[in-house]
Structures are given as C-alpha cells and as structure tokens.
Amino acid sequence: MGLLVDGVWRDKWYDTASTGGKFKRSEAKFRNWITANGAAGPSGIGGFTPDSGRYHLYVSHACPWAHRTLIFRHLKELTDHISVSVVHPDMLGDGWTFETDDHGATGDKLYGLPFARDIYLKADPQISGRVTVPILWDKERETIVSNESSEIIRMFNSAFDGLTGNTDDYWPEELRDAIAPVNDRIYDTVNNGVYKAGFATTQEAYDAAITPLFETLDWLEGRLAGNRYLMGDRLTEADWRLFTTLVRFDPVYHGHFKCNRKRLVDHPHLWAYTRELYQTPGVAETVNFAHIIRHYHYSHETINPHRIVPIGPDLDFTEPHGRG
C-alpha cells in the first residue's frame, strides 16, 4: 500500500498519527462525467460522450466501491460496451498490481502495465495521491474520466440509455431528496464506517466508529422490516451502495475489522434483503468471495501481521429470501 507524490511511488501505510488514530479517506481526484450529449457534468470537463467500446473499468473484486460499478455495468446492460480489467487481490508494497491469478485477476487488458499506479501516471505523470479503484478510463483521450464510484454509477445509470435502450432508473428524480440523507448516513457509518473501525489505531477512534455502525444496522433492520427496499417498493442506488458492504460483512468486516457486536445473519430482515439483492439475475457473478477474503486478510499487514487467511463462515446467499 502506498501513494504517488509528484509522480513518484512511496510505499506508505495510511497516516493515522496526524488524525488521533482515525482513518480519513481521501477525496477522489478525477471527477469528469460521461453525459448523454457529452456536455460537462456537475464537475470536470466535457467531451465524454457515451460511445460503445470507448471506456474501460479497472476494478478490484475485493473492493466494495469498485463492486458498485460492476453491478451497475451489469444492471444497465453495459457489459458489451465497457470493458473491464481486474487487479490482483494482494495489495502490498506496490499497491494494486496487474499480476494475474486463477480466480479472475486479468492483468491490464489495455496496455499490459504492471501496476495500477501506471494508469494514474499515464493520465498525469506528476500526479500526487492514492491509487484507488475503481478507475474509469477513456481509451480515446487516454485519461481517467473518474475515480469516484458514487459518480460512476450515476453515469452508468443514465448516460448510455440511448445506446443500450435500457432506461431502468436507480436514481429517480422524485426520490433524490429522500435518497440523499439515507446514502449519507449509510456512507458515513456503514460503507466507510467499517473501514473507520477496522483501520482505527486508537481505542477512541474505534469506539467512535463502532457505535454508530451498529446503530445504523439496527435502524436499517427496522426500515427493512416494513419496506422491501430502502426507498419502499422501488429498488434504487441506495440499495446497491449498501449491498456491497453487507455482502462482505460476515466474511471480512465482522472479524478482520472487529465489527463484531453482531453478524449480518443476526439481522433477519437485513440478511434476507442481502440475499434478495444477491439473487438478482447476474449479480452473484459480480461477487468474488475468493478475492474478497484473500485481499483484506492478506494485504492489511498492520491488522493481520501473519497474513493468515481465515476459513470464513459458511453462508448460503442462495437460500430463498422470502421477500416481496
């Protein structure tokens, strides 16, 4: 794990000394948008038109943020239009690499480069910052369109509708105001909350993350007792953003990140809801438990210095969910 400083790689773990033991996630740097007519989006520059074959996604199967983009690529029927490279699950001194393995790490399909950082350097040779996935790459301009998953899924949600004819809408206009606070709470206390608990290097930082995490899970359990999805009858981006954390909860976050007051399976509604989303056609194929379990336990040396990869719980995501 490391970062780029003025285009040079430094092998460095997260600096929690300056934040009182707290994990602070850095802001994504590339914030352009693909839009239906190529006009500039809410940030960045214009010119990213929704052309078939023009864009490439770099993902890790382990990463919950990258996982969102793979789910939207599938739901919005973009698999024939946007190609994908998968990094190796082990993220060590060189960060994400393009080594290959037999569980689905593909190497860099575009340029055959060795490291994910080389993609960032190709976009900007002087860049400073962390080398994160997902990366949405433009083959035409040879640059990064975006490395912010919450924005990539919104591009996928609508920008390519004219190309694919798929007009399913996971961010409907009339629900946007209601989705925003739910997304915010889930991001802060669950999606990022598990990382704040797991990467904390003081008891105070851990305590500050763990209590709101389980309060939110209790709140979600109640909400899903009376509603099929977070927004009622309508499946939205809020559900998919939550799903990628829930599916990793018992295999990884419960043990490795010390999120162990309860397991996902101890929340009957949340667990059935997770199974329902998992059983959505094509979604199971986006979930790679081999990479998920291997990545966290093997890569985070400060948390798991002997890199023992645990056996993991027996969970059956294909059990009937009984919802709906």
Ligand SMILES: N[C@@H](CCC(=O)N[C@@H](CS)C(=O)NCC(=O)O)C(=O)O
């Ligand atoms: N804001 C980004 C966060 C992405 C992110 O932090 N990805 C992690 C993997 S789960 C990563 O690549 N970390 C490498 C690092 O921090 O050096 C997004 O949602 O797209």
